Amino acid sequence: MNASKYYLLAYDVALENLSTLYVYKVPEEQVGLARYLLNQERVPHTISKEPGTTGLKICTTDRSSLLESKLGYEYHAEEAKPSEKTLNRLISSAVRLRFLEEGWVSSVSKIYKPDPSKAKPLINNLALRYEHSVRLTVDDLSSGRKALFIDPTSKIEFTKTLDYISKVYPEQAKEISFIKIKGTPTSFYIVHNEEARESYKEVYSKVAEAISVYQGLKVSFPKNTREVVTATPKSLRLNNILRSKIPNLPLSEKRVVLPLPAEVLVPVGTLENVSLFGSTPSLVIPPEERVEKVKNIASELDLERLDFSGIRVKIGREKLLSITSRDFIEISYSNEELKKLWDWEPTFKNDPSRRRLLLIVKLKADIKTYSDKCLQATQKIYEGLKNRFPEVFNVQYTDVLVSLEDLDAIVSTYSGGYDEKYVVLLYDRDLDKHGNLVGRFELGFAQRGFYPHVIDLSTEDGYDSKIKFKLMNIIRDFAVRVNAVPSAPSPPPQLRGISVVGIDSTIVPLKRSHVYVGVAITLIKPDGSIDYDVKISRLAESDVDVLTSVIRDELRQNPRLLVIVNKSSLDSFLENLGSETLKDCILVSVTKTHSYSRLLAKYNDKFVNLSKTNLFVRLAPSYNGGVQISRYLANTTTYSRGSYEAGTIRPVLFNIAGSIDHDIILQYLQKLTYYAPISKSWLPSIPWPLHKSDKICKKINRILKAAGESSILVDIPQDVWRKL
DNA sequence: GGCTCATTGCCTAGTTGGCT
DNA sequence: AGCCAACTAGGCAATGAGCC
Numbered sequence: 001m002n003a004s005k006y007y008l009l010a011y012d013v014a015l016e017n018l019s020t021l022y023v024y025k026v027p028e029e030q031v032g033l034a035r036y037l038l039n040q041e042r043v044p045h046t047i048s049k050e051p052g053t054t055g056l057k058i059c060t061t062d063r064s065s066l067l068e069s070k071l072g073y074e075y076h077a078e079e080a081k082p083s084e085k086t087l088n089r090l091i092s093s094a095v096r097l098r099f100l101e102e103g104w105v106s107s108v109s110k111i112y113k114p115d116p117s118k119a120k121p122l123i124n125n126l127a128l129r130y131e132h133s134v135r136l137t138v139d140d141l142s143s144g145r146k147a148l149f150i151d152p153t154s155k156i157e158f159t160k161t162l163d164y165i166s167k168v169y170p171e172q173a174k175e176i177s178f179i180k181i182k183g184t185p186t187s188f189y190i191v192h193n194e195e196a197r198e199s200y201k202e203v204y205s206k207v208a209e210a211i212s213v214y215q216g217l218k219v220s221f222p223k224n225t226r227e228v229v230t231a232t233p234k235s236l237r238l239n240n241i242l243r244s245k246i247p248n249l250p251l252s253e254k255r256v257v258l259p260l261p262a263e264v265l266v267p268v269g270t271l272e273n274v275s276l277f278g279s280t281p282s283l284v285i286p287p288e289e290r291v292e293k294v295k296n297i298a299s300e301l302d303l304e305r306l307d308f309s310g311i312r313v314k315i316g317r318e319k320l321l322s323i324t325s326r327d328f329i330e331i332s333y334s335n336e337e338l339k340k341l342w343d344w345e346p347t348f349k350n351d352p353s354r355r356r357l358l359l360i361v362k363l364k365a366d367i368k369t370y371s372d373k374c375l376q377a378t379q380k381i382y383e384g385l386k387n388r389f390p391e392v393f394n395v396q397y398t399d400v401l402v403s404l405e406d407l408d409a410i411v412s413t414y415s416g417g418y419d420e421k422y423v424v425l426l427y428d429r430d431l432d433k434h435g436n437l438v439g440r441f442e443l444g445f446a447q448r449g450f451y452p453h454v455i456d457l458s459t460e461d462g463y464d465s466k467i468k469f470k471l472m473n474i475i476r477d478f479a480v481r482v483n484a485v486p487s488a489p490s491p492p493p494q495l496r497g498i499s500v501v502g503i504d505s506t507i508v509p510l511k512r513s514h515v516y517v518g519v520a521i522t523l524i525k526p527d528g529s530i531d532y533d534v535k536i537s538r539l540a541e542s543d544v545d546v547l548t549s550v551i552r553d554e555l556r557q558n559p560r561l562l563v564i565v566n567k568s569s570l571d572s573f574l575e576n577l578g579s580e581t582l583k584d585c586i587l588v589s590v591t592k593t594h595s596y597s598r599l600l601a602k603y604n605d606k607f608v609n610l611s612k613t614n615l616f617v618r619l620a621p622s623y624n625g626g627v628q629i630s631r632y633l634a635n636t637t638t639y640s641r642g643s644y645e646a647g648t649i650r651p652v653l654f655n656i657a658g659s660i661d662h663d664i665i666l667q668y669l670q671k672l673t674y675y676a677p678i679s680k681s682w683l684p685s686i687p688w689p690l691h692k693s694d695k696i697c698k699k700i701n702r703i704l705k706a707a708g709e710s711s712i713l714v715d716i717p718q719d720v721w722r723k724l
Numbered sequence: 725g726g727c728t729c730a731t732t733g734c735c736t737a738g739t740t741g742g743c744t
Numbered sequence: 745a746g747c748c749a750a751c752t753a754g755g756c757a758a759t760g761a762g763c764c
Binding site: 025129153154155156178180185187234235236268269270271272273274280282283284285453454455456467469470471472473474476477507542543544572637639646647648649650683684685 | 745746747748749750751752753754755756757760
């Protein structure tokens with residue numbers, strides 16, 4: 001494919017007029033009210049803290065008579081030139097006001113039109129899919145061009161309440177556990193509790209009142225209800241409010257149990273709940289359709305000229321923003337180089353001094369049992385591993401289903417005399433819906449000195465193909481742990497002798513709250529070879545704290561580091577670490593979730609996903625204490641078959657800070673993204689060290705959850721942690 | 725030091741479905 | 745096993761100053 005041009009789902013923005021800005025100092029408790037009033041009188045605004053001053057300020061493009069008359073605020077004309085960030089927020093506010101004028105409603109991070117005629121019915125009208133729903137952002141490209149990014153989404157909402165559903169769909173109703181109050185985002189988990197059910201007459205009105213205050217909108221419950229549902233709030237904050245306001249509510253696992261009338265409840269519109277009533281519809285939006293939606297919405301809303309008091313913005317919506325060579329770079333690579341990074345075989349050496357056990361175990365689920373296809377699959381996995389590792393591992397297999405009580409017996413039967421013990425846990429996700437069982441097994445085996453590895457058999461269809469891929473992935477994963485990887489991506493000359501570390505964090509549940517634990521994984525040593533070394537950090541109260549302390553620990557051992565963090569911004573790290581750090585060290589953050597645009601190409605007059613992973617769009621750099629942070633949007637994956645375009649690929653955001661040319665760092669990061677020792681069939685979309693630390697964090701999270709209250713005291717041997 | 729107001733942005737965590 | 749797409753929800757920081 002020869003794409004002649006690249007496009008963003010965005011329109012050019014021209015700021016035609018901006019008068020003096022006004023600033024109001026606002027007491028904290030009135031910020032929300034003030035915003036509400038400003039929306040009422042159509043005044044674009046943003047809340048920001050200007051450097052060098054103290055005080056919460058609402059910055060507006062015009063004086064607000066409501067703020068002055070109703071709340072008695074005094075205005076100040078702002079003399080300083082607004083920052084680009086403030087400017088972009090004001091423009092974004094103006095755009096959002098136009099949407100609100102047209103009856104759109106703000107949701108968590110999107111804005112949508114709750115108009116049934118703009119929605120498609122789902123599952124026999126039980127739910128609606130609102131298709132007029134978008135995410136909006138204003139930002140600058142590196143050339144200085146300003147863009148309004150518009151990304152279409154859907155919003156799914158159930159329309160029928162639980163009393164109806166339990167009558168018409170009694171079987172499905174039993175399966176629903178995640179619910180919310182209709183017309184609000186307040187959600188609950190169903191918990192059966194007789195005491196709470198009995199108390200409904202006394203506490204109904206109090207519960208409705210407390211939720212109204214929490215939500216800021218009126219919630220009322222019918223006095224006579226035929227069906228009472230008992231549930232705990234998902235929100236910890238709401239839980240605590242209810243607990244203090246209504247004493248004597250029954251408790252379940254530290255959460256209050258409430259009686260709620262079924263008439264006001266709907267299932268939360270998750271895919272899981274929708275799927276109970278039939279197969280879920282496809283929600284993916286391919287590029288052409290996505291572009292059409294953006295164009296339709298833009299024309300319906302008349303975004304061309306946004307004329308608000310004190311600000312006039314012109315949106316060039318006649319055509320999508322096509323990016324010029326000033327705003328992107330293409331980093332090419334040779335096919336041979338890619339093949340070498342991707343398509344390798346492990347180089348296991350038989351080391352008689354290290355006896356390695358590979359134990360294959362099927363988990364015993366409580367009630368249901370495994371399908372024939374799953375059982376066949378386990379047999380194939382055993383044979384595959386046995387044949388693939390004749391010298392390296394002693395592969396053992398237990399044919400019986402293993403329960404948690406059997407662990408000690410299993411361990412004593414199989415594990416004598418080995419230096420390294422690996423266990424592959426086979427299970428069916430459908431028999432362990434919430435993963436509790438897997439976590440407990442991982443914990444149990446890790447405590448007994450095994451490195452646990454999990455395979456889900458639920459998608460087995462009885463054919464060989466999937467097992468083949470799974471086996472290949474397991475083998476490659478083990479190869480990494482025992483340093484049997486033939487080559488790592490060679491760094492560019494400027495980065496020789498630098499170690500690469502991926503860092504992520506996860507939550508540790510505590511009795512009344514939680515703390516964070518960080519994971520640093522060194523994957524590339526200074527000489528360019530693989531070094532699989534997992535380090536678990538001390539605990540800290542926030543993820544930034546824990547990540548910063550992990551970075552500090554790593555730098556103490558080796559200041560020449562390329563640190564990759566899973567965040568969308570580097571600001572908090574630069575502030576904590578200081579710019580001195582960047583003399584030797586390179587800080588990079590990467591994220592898949594952001595509100596920036598998709599990257600599209602045009603082919604045969606149609607918008608399509610990019611077919612290559614070499615495009616990097618430059619956003620305007622940001623600065624923090626004089627340190628330049630380069631920002632790039634990059635397409636890191638492709639649809640493997642050109643004609644198959646189910647959805648629109650989401651680009652990845654890179655932030656780079658450091659004293660080496662950022663384009664060169666980017667080139668190395670790109671290589672690390674192609675370097676995929678885990679799957680032979682698919683490339684990860686983020687650099688491998690970060691990908692790996694993310695996976696290890698998830699595993700640690702499962703283990704600590706399974707350990708429950710005593711999670712901090714988990715007695716897992718150090719060497720197992722290090723190779724987790 | 726924690727909590728409060730409201731809102732946005734960015735994150736985690738979980739789901740289904742299609743793919744190799 | 746992994747990847748992607750898509751959806752849902754809540755948590756927390758940011759935004760500050762005052763109150764207990």
